[in-house]
Amino acid sequence: MAPTAIPSTPSTALIVGVTSHRDLDADQLPELRARLLTELSGLRNQFPDLSMIVLSPLAEGGDRLAAEVGLEIGARLIVPLPMPAEIYAADFSTPASRAQFERLLAQAEVIQMPLPTGDLDELLQPGPARDRQYMLAGLHVASHCHVLLALWDGRENGGLGGTAQIVRYYLGGPMPGARRASDNLRQMLAGDDDSLALHLPAYRVAPTTARAEAEPPAWLTSAGRRSLGAGIPPDYRRIFERMQTFEEDRRRHAALPHASWGQDPAERLLHVVDGMAVHYQRRIGAAMRAIHGLAVLMGLAFLLYADLGAPDWMLRVFLLFFSIGLLIAVVAHRRDWHRKYIDYRALAEGLRVQTFWRRAGLTMTGDPEFAHDNFMQKQDVELGWIRNIMRQVGLMPLPEADDPARAVDAVIEAWIGRPDQSGQLTYYQRKAALRERHHWRTQSLGKACLWAGIAISLFLALFHHGLEDITRNLLVTTMGTLSLIAAVREAYAYRKADKELVKQYRFMHRIYRNARIALDTASSTQERREILRALGEATLAEHAEWALMHRDRPIEHGRP
Numbered sequence: 128m129a130p131t132a133i134p135s136t137p138s139t140a141l142i143v144g145v146t147s148h149r150d151l152d153a154d155q156l157p158e159l160r161a162r163l164l165t166e167l168s169g170l171r172n173q174f175p176d177l178s179m180i181v182l183s184p185l186a187e188g189g190d191r192l193a194a195e196v197g198l199e200i201g202a203r204l205i206v207p208l209p210m211p212a213e214i215y216a217a218d219f220s221t222p223a224s225r226a227q228f229e230r231l232l233a234q235a236e237v238i239q240m241p242l243p244t245g246d247l248d249e250l251l252q253p254g255p256a257r258d259r260q261y262m263l264a265g266l267h268v269a270s271h272c273h274v275l276l277a278l279w280d281g282r283e284n285g286g287l288g289g290t291a292q293i294v295r296y297y298l299g300g301p302m303p304g305a306r307r308a309s310d311n312l313r314q315m316l317a318g319d320d321d322s323l324a325l326h327l328p329a330y331r332v333a334p335t336t337a338r339a340e341a342e343p344p345a346w347l348t349s350a351g352r353r354s355l356g357a358g359i360p361p362d363y364r365r366i367f368e369r370m371q372t373f374e375e376d377r378r379r380h381a382a383l384p385h386a387s388w389g390q391d392p393a394e395r396l397l398h399v400v401d402g403m404a405v406h407y408q409r410r411i412g413a414a415m416r417a418i419h420g421l422a423v424l425m426g427l428a429f430l431l432y433a434d435l436g437a438p439d440w441m442l443r444v445f446l447l448f449f450s451i452g453l454l455i456a457v458v459a460h461r462r463d464w465h466r467k468y469i470d471y472r473a474l475a476e477g478l479r480v481q482t483f484w485r486r487a488g489l490t491m492t493g494d495p496e497f498a499h500d501n502f503m504q505k506q507d508v509e510l511g512w513i514r515n516i517m518r519q520v521g522l523m524p525l526p527e528a529d530d531p532a533r534a535v536d537a538v539i540e541a542w543i544g545r546p547d548q549s550g551q552l553t554y555y556q557r558k559a560a561l562r563e564r565h566h567w568r569t570q571s572l573g574k575a576c577l578w579a580g581i582a583i584s585l586f587l588a589l590f591h592h593g594l595e596d597i598t599r600n601l602l603v604t605t606m607g608t609l610s611l612i613a614a615v616r617e618a619y620a621y622r623k624a625d626k627e628l629v630k631q632y633r634f635m636h637r638i639y640r641n642a643r644i645a646l647d648t649a650s651s652t653q654e655r656r657e658i659l660r661a662l663g664e665a666t667l668a669e670h671a672e673w674a675l676m677h678r679d680r681p682i683e684h685g686r687p
Contacts, residue, residue, distance in 0.1 A: 136381045136395045139374035140519055141170060141177040141367065143197070144272025146265060146293040147189025148280065152330040156192065159278065162327055162344070163196040170274070171200060173359075176371045180205055180522070182272050184264040185231055187224055189278030189329060194231050204235040205522055207267040209260035210242065210250050217251065238522065240264055262292075269297040271518045273367075275322070278329035281342055297322050299349045321511030323348055323363045325355075369470070369512035376403055376467070393485055393520045397478040404475045407468035414459045419619045421452040426611040430604045466678070473674040474513045479542075480663040481517055485525050487538040487659050510674070532652045538659065543643050552639045559632035562625050569620040576613035580606045622680050631673060638665050 151159070171179055181197030182205050183190045194204050208215060212232060219225045240263045243249070249256040269275060275297050279290045299322065324347040344355040346363075353360050359367070377396075380403045428445040431437040459465060528534035544550015583606050587599065594602075620626070642662045649655045 136377065136399050137392045137519070137523070138178050139176075139370055139377065139516065140180045140203070141174055141370070142180045142182055142271060142273045142515075142519060142522070143167065143170070143193075143202075144268035144275045145181065145183040145190050145193040145278070146268060146275060146290045147186070147193070147278035148290055148329055148331050149186050149188040149190075150332045151188045151192075151278070152332055155330050159189070159327065159329060160192060160196060163193055163276075164199070166276075166325060166327070167193075167196055167202070168200055171202075174367050174371055176374045177367070178203065180519075182207065182268050182522070184209060184261075184268065185228055185235070186261075187219060189276075191227060191231060193276055193278070194235075198231075198234055204231065205238060206232060206235040207238045207240055207264045209240050209264040210257070211239075211247075214247070214250050238267070238524075240267060265289075265293040266296065269293050271521050273323070273515045273518065275324040277324050277326045277347070279326060280329060280331060281326070294324060294326075294347070297324060298347060321363070321366065321514060323360070326352075363511075366511045366515065370515060372463075372467075373471075373474075373512065373516070376471075380406065391482065391485065391526045392523050393478060393482045396520065397475060397482050400471055400478055401475040404468060404471040407464050407471060411459065411464045411468045414455050414464065415619065415622055417455050418452045419615050421448045421455075422615050422618075423612060424448045425452070426615075427608055430607045430611075469674050469677045470510070470513060473510075473670055474516060476670040477513060477517055477667060478520065480666050481520055483538050483542045484659065484663055485523075486528075487535050487656055488525065488528065488531055489656055489660055489663075535652050535655050535659070539643075539646055539655065542659075543639055543646070543662075545643070546640070550639075552636065552643060555632050555636035555639060559629060559636055562628045562632060565623070566620065566625045566629055569616055569625065572616050573613045576609040579609050624676055624680065627676060628673075631669065635666070635669055638662065638669075 167179070167181075171177075179197065179200070179202035181194055181202045183194045183197075185191055185194060185206050185208075194206075198204055212229075216225050216228060219228055240260060242260075243256055250260065275294065277290060277294050279294060283291050283295075325344070326342075326347050327344050328342060342352075346353040346355060346357075346360060348360060348363070358364070377399055381399050425445055425448045428437075428441050428448065432439075432441040432445070540550065542550055544552045546552050546556065583602050587594070587602055591599070639662070642658055645658050646655055649658060
């Protein structure tokens with residue numbers, strides 16, 4: 128029997144979401160189609176290592192126009208259906224429109240939006256229930272795309288979930304249809320610093336404003352407008368460039384042999400990214416040890432030359448050690464080892480939470496009605512590429528579970544585990560103890576060097592006149608060497624954040640321990656899911672802090 132082939136990990140995609148008016152002016156359609164072809168092709172040419180996904184609900188108008196152009200240039204089409212296709216098609220007034228919808232739907236991957244509980248007959252007629260489903264589809268597009276393509280007249284009007292509301296929400300405005308004031312308050316205060324919209328002015332059949340008043344095409348961000356001709360704003364271009372770099376690394380590491388993977392593409396991607404993080408962790412760890420070791424040797428060579436009268440060639444040895452350390456630092460900087468280690472580890476931990484949430488049947492949000500990832504949100508626009516990868520994973524179908532309760536129980540055992548046995552409970556317990564030992568060694572070495580230096584100082588003070596010059600110089604050199612070793616060790620521990628990580632790992636162990644206690648006493652599967660959701664959000668927040676702390680401590684030759 129032939130062995131089962133292991134599915135490949137998903138390639139990194141640039142996701143273009145679409146929001147548009149339905150009643151576009153037919154006279155403008157050829158112009159819009161040409162503009163769409165130019166802009167979508169331009170994105171593909173600028174970022175050739177990224178595949179392209181067009182995320183469109185396939186309503187009449189610009190939704191379909193963008194979908195057709197995307198398929199024409201080889202993009203994947205994903206359709207968040209607001210309601211079952213046969214009910215949705217009732218909105219389309221002509222047989223030709225329904226045929227166009229069915230043709231595009233046949234070429235697409237479909238995501239069914241959550242339907243209201245109870246009788247679906249209320250969706251058959253226009254009204255609040257139907258409007259809410261359209262809103263859910265629009266929010267899904269805005270929450271999972273990397274670039275929002277807005278074919279929009281620029282006017283701040285329209286109904287629930289209309290183009291104006293979706294664009295405003297995407298750029299950090301209030302959430303359409305929010306049931307709680309806290310939803311809008313949290314959204315508006317936080318803003319959205321990694322959302323990029325491409326506004327292409329589109330005129331409606333019965334426009335309420337003259338064409339001459341429309342603003343020209345532009346990039347929209349939470350900070351304002353930027354002329355289309357000026358190109359993608361630099362921070363956002365950097366996001367996509369980071370995604371390209373990640374895709375290049377992913378291809379290399381995905382080609383390596385791996386242990387058994389699950390069938391969930393998110394889990395397969397997690398394995399690859401985790402391996403990438405370990406790879407760059409080893410490289411940056413070796414570079415740090417080499418640079419700090421060379422710093423000790425440099426200091427020792429200088430002390431030998433200055434205090435013990437070593438020959439002049441000792442200065443050349445000093446310069447040699449300096450040059451080797453500088454070369455290592457330059458290579459690490461140019462190959463971006465430190466940044467890749469931090470980013471890939473942050474992404475791996477985010478995917479770990481996302482994977483377990485998926486296996487437990489959870490979405491990437493605190494409110495299952497509004498799918499929006501919350502990892503490292505608003506921390507740094509450059510980290511937007513990490514959220515973009517997670518947004519792509521959020522579009523993947525959830526793993527099917529024959530027994531949801533057993534699936535949740537399996538997630539609890541695999542993710543949280545039991546003390547001294549398995550899961551993150553054991554991981555954080557072990558890591559806290561390991562970092563504590565490292566911190567203790569650093570402190571002990573510093574104290575030992577300090578007291579040894581004091582002892583040497585007292586000895587010199589008491590017996591200074593009875594010692595030969597060579598002995599005094601040797602003792603002074605020993606004092607300097609001990610101080611140097613202690614300082615370099617302290618600097619190394621600072622770069623590795625041993626002291627801070629002891630506290631962080633203890634905190635995370637406490638969170639997982641409390642979660643385990645709560646889960647063991649939970650009375651229902653839904654309650655367990657909510658506990659897992661809260662645990663995941665706390666974990667994501669803590670990993671964001673970890674990433675930001677380590678990003679501020681790169682390798683710097685000459686400042687160990």
